Amino acid sequence: MKISGVTIGISPLHILVAVFCLSLFTITGIGMGDYIIIGWGVLFSIVLIAIPAYNSYSVAKSYEKLLPEYEAQSKYYRIAGIHDAMLGKPVRIRGNVEKIKGRLICRPAFTVNDGSCSIVAQHGAPIDLDINEGDKVEIVGMVTRR
Structure with missing residues (x-):
């Protein structure tokens, strides 16, 4: 909606x-x-x-x-290259979706793999895209620790 x-x-x-x-x-x-x-x-x-x-x-x-700001400041990284010193910095990654959780509560969390490593990318708001397992995605966001 x-x-x-x-x-x-x-x-x-x-x-x-x-x-x-x-x-x-x-x-x-x-x-x-x-x-x-x-x-x-x-x-x-x-x-x-x-x-x-x-x-x-x-x-x-x-x-x-915030999205235009993140898109302007973010750089491409391999998932294995993301580390603790990058907390709070905008990043951009590309990879394949391996697993999706949280659709029932409208807060999807995607496990994304780019060939070097896997990472969980969580979206705090509902998205109107239909993303399924195996899809190629580009994720722009901030590095946080949960």
Whole structure:
């Protein structure tokens, strides 16, 4: 989903939690005969969806602003050449995607191999590209330690 040209992602996990809470409010409201509880459940579920959507929007907006700066400052490196002294510096790598994790929570982490070594590249915001295992990718970002 896009808002003002910025891709946001609401994970299936967030939707599942919102539906579960809404069902609990509905069961409680029907069981007690107080239908106002169902209205509160709807409002609560909307908030449970709105908070991650806003967080996703703000993170994606900041990435959108930082990307041109990273692209201008980054240099190509082989993955084996990335070391602790490069923490906080923008880099650019090319390689093949070996494994993808985190799609369920809309925060994909890609294991990328360029022939010299493997590295995990994590994207903190949802992306609208369909990247699969075996695809060739170019990654621009900052070196961090997790």
